[in-house]
Amino acid sequence: MSRQAIVSQPTNALEERLLQALREAGLRLTPQRRAICRYLAGTKEHPTAQQIFAAVKPDFPSLSLATVYNTLDALVRLGAVHALGGAGDGAIHYDADTNPHVNLACLQCHRVVDLPCETVAELDRRVARESGYRILGARLVYYGLCPDCQRAEQRAAA
Ligand SMILES: [Zn+2]
Numbered sequence: 001m002s003r004q005a006i007v008s009q010p011t012n013a014l015e016e017r018l019l020q021a022l023r024e025a026g027l028r029l030t031p032q033r034r035a036i037c038r039y040l041a042g043t044k045e046h047p048t049a050q051q052i053f054a055a056v057k058p059d060f061p062s063l064s065l066a067t068v069y070n071t072l073d074a075l076v077r078l079g080a081v082h083a084l085g086g087a088g089d090g091a092i093h094y095d096a097d098t099n100p101h102v103n104l105a106c107l108q109c110h111r112v113v114d115l116p117c118e119t120v121a122e123l124d125r126r127v128a129r130e131s132g133y134r135i136l137g138a139r140l141v142y143y144g145l146c147p148d149c150q151r152a153e154q155r156a157a158a
């Protein structure tokens with residue numbers, strides 16, 4: 001996405017929720033932090049901090065990796081973003097979609113995808129009810145080989 005696109009696109013509800021979380025955390029809404037929120041709100045890719053940095057850096061050359069990390073930390077602490085852990089690549093993947101769902105991580109290509117799941121919403125309610133916790137997030141990550149990587153493996157074996 002070009003800088004022009006970043007500047008001219010209207011703010012969506014998810015992005016606004018992330019910005020609001022940063023305000024609550026007392027962080028200044030710098031253009032860099034806004035761009036991080038916009039990127040998180042606009043991607044289904046479950047990016048790592050490095051991937052967010054690489055995506056936003058071209059339009060904001062002054063962006064530092066430390067800013068990406070402290071922005072993500074604040075969002076995770078407030079439950080606005082979920083930290084999913086690794087996908088076989090040793091890096092934490094982040095998910096701005098906090099609606100209850102299952103994540104699937106491929107250990108081969110390190111992609112993480114969503115699977116909507118009614119049962120997770122019920123599980124969330126039950127965990128909150130029975131633990132007394134105020135739940136800020138959940139990591140429900142299944143891992144394995146995605147269909148694409150399975151096909152590639154079959155082709156390689158043939
Ligand atoms: Zn894969």
